[in-house]
Amino acid sequence: MPFLSQVRATPNLLTLMRLFILPFLVITILDNNYPAAFALFVLAGITDALDGLLARWLSQRTTLGLYMDPIADKLLLSTLFIVLTYAGLIPRYVTVLVFSRDLGILLISTLLFATGTLRDFRPSLLGKLNTLVQILGVASVLLDRLWPMAWLNALTGGLLKVIALLAPVSAAQYAWIVIRRVNSDPAAA
Known part of the structure; x- marks a missing residue:
């Protein structure tokens, strides 16, 4: 097309x-x-x-x-x-972890794509969960500015901590999946 x-x-x-x-x-x-x-x-x-x-x-x-x-x-x-x-409104460490994950995935996938090593980069279930929690976290931060309530503030804090945990864990899972696929049968990659 x-x-x-x-x-x-x-x-x-x-x-x-x-x-x-x-x-x-x-x-x-x-x-x-x-x-x-x-x-x-x-x-x-x-x-x-x-x-x-x-x-x-x-x-x-x-x-x-x-x-x-x-x-x-x-x-x-x-x-x-x-x-x-x-x-x-978001602690620096959360943003650094999110960016480090995304930048690492971007660099690895670009390198693998450019070298023809691997061309299919489907997101993992944990990666999708990570994105969902990030969306919920941002929405919660914005909602907390609209309607400041103790429970919403607690929810926001909890979501940001989960994001900080999921970012490196999902990055490690992504790296593990890529290493496994690259080291497997070349036809499968």
Whole structure:
């Protein structure tokens, strides 16, 4: 499928919309406009859910979308972790662990892809859980700014601790899976 046709595919337009939302989300957080920030975060989540659903429903799975969707997801979460850390709402150590995991996975997968060693990088169940907890953690941080309540603050603190634990554990699992696949039958890799 030609590149421009891939860009015009509805799921990819939704992914581009998510990328377009990101700077406004950053601005609203830096301006302490948490109602708008939460609304934009929810809108970004809706575009993420819809792009995958529509790609299957409309049979518009594209190579561009295969790469662009996870990049948009990681860019959104990574940027939010940095901005919320800058705003003093997420501890630095959590953001460092999240970034270290993502950067390590990105470097390893790029190297393996570029050398032709391994081309299929499916997320593991633990990796998906890690992403889910990160999304819930960011949502909880933003909600805590909207409705400061003791139970929500405790939930936020707990989620951030789980994120700090899951990030290195899921990175180790990812490394273990990649090492196993690379050392297995070359046809399987």
